[in-house]
């Protein structure tokens with residue numbers, strides 16, 4: 197199913213022309229396809245069925261209530277990294293019994309909140325954190341179910357800013373120290389060990405690093421069991437990459453990923469948890485923007501659009517490639533554009549030397565693959581209001597987040613005299 201495609205020369209999301217949405221909500225806006233999200237969830241849940249896998253959606257990828265709600269209705273759990281995300285997951289209907297909490301440095305307040313909700317599992321990042329969780333559990337008379345996040349020292353082969361499984365990264369407990377951490381956990385009150393956890397990075401386009409990391413984890417599980425620890429769950433994290441460039445990218449298939457899971461940890465008779473974010477929602481969303489101006493400076497032709505780096509940060513932050521297409525399929529001359537936003541920084545660039553049919557002020561362009569790490573990473577830099585989000589379902593679309601008005605943005609500040 198291609199949920200974003202041209203029909204009669206215009207760009208559609210399912211059965212709705214994005215131009216029609218733009219006329220109602222104005223640009224720029226994020227547009228998601230309900231069918232695309234549901235199809236991805238069903239595909240991963242189906243591929244991992246034999247492991248009785250719990251698919252815990254990594255809420256950080258896109259935390260809109262409408263998206264989490266769709267996944268909750270299909271049985272998904274959630275992987276959260278903050279109290280805020282936990283509250284979002286709970287509010288959208290994910291039961292606490294399906295929430296795993298993976299924050300890198302959980303505060304006492306956050307830990308207490310999680311204990312009060314009785315979440316499924318804390319993915320513990322250090323021995324110090326374990327002691328804080330134990331003390332909080334004793335204070336609140338609760339049991340914390342824990343897994344240690346193990347850093348398997350594997351290079352995920354992805355962008356350095358989103359690689360998390362190498363020894364020098366800040367994440368998890370080095371695999372050499374794992375035994376010591378599990379021994380300590382066994383002795384601490386308020387703690388019950390459930391399993392092991394890892395997450396080696398994001399946008400991983402090759403299965404080999406997963407295979408290497410999962411194999412190391414399997415060996416560790418066997419070691420721990422020999423030492424008398426009960427390990428009943430393995431949380432394999434997220435990180436599976438997706439195609440951003442339709443012509444050149446070749447993301448691994450979900451069935452091949454499932455084969456790696458079977459081969460590496462399938463014999464351990466553990467409940468498997470996965471934490472996909474991008475894989476579920478990345479290609480289920482696009483960003484629709486209007487051309488404000490075009491201009492030519494020397495050899496460079498600029499397409500200046502009304503979306504900017506504050507709305508969608510991935511190209512500036514990671515030099516990420518996103519396909520960008522015109523809303524109209526035309527046979528106008530092809531032009532190589534530098535596609536930029538209106539923010540006062542040269543980094544506010546979505547693409548350089550990108551070929552598009554010639555565009556004019558008022559035309560719409562669509563940035564694809566914007567469903568994950570798009571709206572959630574937005575800011576109001578340059579006092580630009582957060583942009584609306586829309587979800588399409590068949591012939592229907594609904595605004596699932598409104599564009600705030602300027603007054604409400606400014607009203608968050610308190611003038612000095614009023615602050616006294």
Ligand code: LLP
Pocket residue numbers: 254256257275298358395397398399433434435436471472473474475510514568569
């Ligand atoms: N689990 C943990 C513990 C994570 O830290 C992450 C992502 C995930 C799961 C989900 O990973 P995914 O399946 O989405 O790859 N802003 C960056 C991506 C940061 C990913 C951070 N952790 C980007 O736009 O590429």
